[in-house]
Amino acid sequence: MIRLALLLLALAGAARAEEIVLGLSQDEVAITATFDGSEILVFGAVKRVAPPPDGPPLEVIVTVSGPLNPATVRRKERRAGIWVNTDAIEVDAAPSFYAVASTGPLDEILSATEDLRHAVSIPRAIRAVGNRIEGSAEFVAALIRIREEMGLYERLDGAVDLEQQTLFRTSVALPANLVEGNYETRIFLTRGGAVIDRYETVIGVQKVGIERWLYNLAQERAALYGLLSLLLAMAAGWAASAAFSGMRR
Numbered sequence: 220m221i222r223l224a225l226l227l228l229a230l231a232g233a234a235r236a237e238e239i240v241l242g243l244s245q246d247e248v249a250i251t252a253t254f255d256g257s258e259i260l261v262f263g264a265v266k267r268v269a270p271p272p273d274g275p276p277l278e279v280i281v282t283v284s285g286p287l288n289p290a291t292v293r294r295k296e297r298r299a300g301i302w303v304n305t306d307a308i309e310v311d312a313a314p315s316f317y318a319v320a321s322t323g324p325l326d327e328i329l330s331a332t333e334d335l336r337h338a339v340s341i342p343r344a345i346r347a348v349g350n351r352i353e354g355s356a357e358f359v360a361a362l363i364r365i366r367e368e369m370g371l372y373e374r375l376d377g378a379v380d381l382e383q384q385t386l387f388r389t390s391v392a393l394p395a396n397l398v399e400g401n402y403e404t405r406i407f408l409t410r411g412g413a414v415i416d417r418y419e420t421v422i423g424v425q426k427v428g429i430e431r432w433l434y435n436l437a438q439e440r441a442a443l444y445g446l447l448s449l450l451l452a453m454a455a456g457w458a459a460s461a462a463f464s465g466m467r468r
Contacts, residue, residue, distance in 0.1 A: 238266045239406050239418040256395045259283065259422060262388035265408065271384050275411035278321065278328035279379045279387045282339060285316030286400035292358040308358045312346040315398035320375035320389045330412035337414060339407065341372055370394040397424050
């Protein structure tokens with residue numbers, strides 16, 4: 220028992236011997252009328268109180284996760300010549316955006332146990348508990364595939380640069396179709412597949428300017444927003460008609 224306690228203390232001390240010191244190129248992203256995406260630079264260093272230990276090399280994993288929202292995934296089948304929805308599952312919480320970048324192949328530098336504990340990989344970041352439909356994993360895989368095609372989910376193996384086992388950096392591209400909210404950024408240090416330190420921070424994403432005004436108007440005064448949209452459409456139609464008539468003359 221005493222030996223076990225000493226071993227646990229030694230492991231805890233080793234974990235604290237390497238800590239993350241983090242920086243971000245920006246901690247806020249403003250969505251404007253002309254917003255077409257952004258890029259976040261994540262950089263930092265490993266603080267040590269002793270030389271790097273012998274054994275497996277140090278690895279770094281960076282994740283950026285958008286707000287969690289429920290989602291419904293449906294399966295379509297062709298019946299009598301018509302495509303219809305059949306089975307469906309309710310995903311309890313799926314990130315609106317998720318990117319995971321690492322110094323090497325994620326499956327090689329992070330054990331399955333640690334992935335389960337910290338929910339690092341894309342499938343682990345999605346919570347779909349309580350579904351009893353056979354093959355529910357296929358629905359989750361379909362959701363991941365769809366959002367990957369939309370540029371909302373990214374796995375970036377080898378995208379983190381680590382110099383001299385001390386300085387690291389990576390960049391994460393944020394698409395234009397971002398959801399407003401807090402984007403949780405996590406950094407993990409691993410050795411031999413085990414997490415030895417982690418760091419968390421938040422990037423705020425919000426609409427500003429005319430985008431913010433229109434969003435608030437649609438949410439708080441839907442009738443007025445609809446009336447203004449109708450008037451704008453009528454004005455655009457009249458202007459197009461007038462321009463076309465002028466060209467004919």
